[in-house]
Ligand code: SF4
């Protein structure tokens with residue numbers, strides 16, 4: 001009698017169980033379902049700080065450097081926005097913005113608006129007689 | 135120039151060269167101006183500019199063009215609202231007919247009214263006397279434009295996209311002559327000064343007013359120079375000769 005009750009309960013739960021499992025399997029097999037930022041590191045090498053520090057605190061480092069540069073004339077290279085750009089600009093577009101751009105892909109993903117480029121040049125480059133050449 | 139020559143050496147060599155080509159005692163680039171990248175500017179230095187109106191040519195706009203190129207001005211081509219960091223002015227004394235031509239830009243006041251009125255702290259004076267706008271803080275209220283006796287500042291009305299990487303600038307902020315601070319910090323001279331010398335006029339002299347041995351300090355000790363609207367007692371960094 002007790003065995004029958006367990007069998008009935010099992011029978012009841014058995015039907016939805018495979019359906020759920022199939023769903024989970026489909027999710028695992030379909031990586032495109034969850035959007036992820038495309039972080040293209042075109043120039044592999046040592047960043048100025050470890051990766052986890054950069055991911056969490058790059059904005060603090062940049063802000064600190066910007067104040068030192070503008071107000072005190074300290075123009076050291078690590079943590080300078082122009083140095084970030086010169087290393088991380090896409091070789092295709094020459095920029096850190098635009099679709100897939102190093103800065104923009106993450107910021108789009110995190111929905112954090114980037115207003116650096118209202119004033120700063122997102123392309124590395126040397127100024128030439130004809131203007132900025134990427 | 136050999137490839138392994140360090141920057142300081144290069145600057146010193148450049149200064150020596152300039153010393154040969156200009157009038158005695160007048161050097162384009164001061165050797166003492168090269169500061170290590172990691173050191174803050176100090177008030178030991180006070181950057182200044184001396185403009186010799188007897189050499190400045192009417193009709194010549196080399197300095198204005200050089201400023202535009204260096205700082206990425208004039209991208210929008212709307213003359214009524216385009217930023218002007220430096221402009222040429224022709225003056226004539228009506229009675230005698232004596233005419234002079236001169237470039238006018240931010241005078242880098244020691245007591246700058248633009249800094250006094252700025253409600254945000256965006257307008258500020260660096261320790262070495264260069265007056266700048268921190269665009270990260272500026273809200274574009276334009277109080278400083280009203281306060282400046284020299285009309286030295288401009289509001290940026292349009293979005294920009296082809297900035298010089300070293301001169302970030304964009305819509306919604308006020309800006310003015312920076313004395314090419316990005317060049318000065320590397321031991322260079324402002325673009326206008328170089329352009330004026332390259333055009334053979336040598337009407338602009340840049341240097342450290344606090345260093346008694348600098349060409350500019352020697353010159354202002356020797357000849358009579360004028361601060362425009364000296365009655366305002368702003369202690370200007372830019373002086374004029376021959377007006
Ligand atoms: S000239 Fe005008 S903008 Fe320049 S420091 Fe003086 S008040 Fe400020």
Ligand code: SF4
Nearest residue numbers: 252272273275276278
């Ligand atoms: S426009 Fe900007 S720099 Fe000028 S007074 Fe207003 S906040 Fe200050």
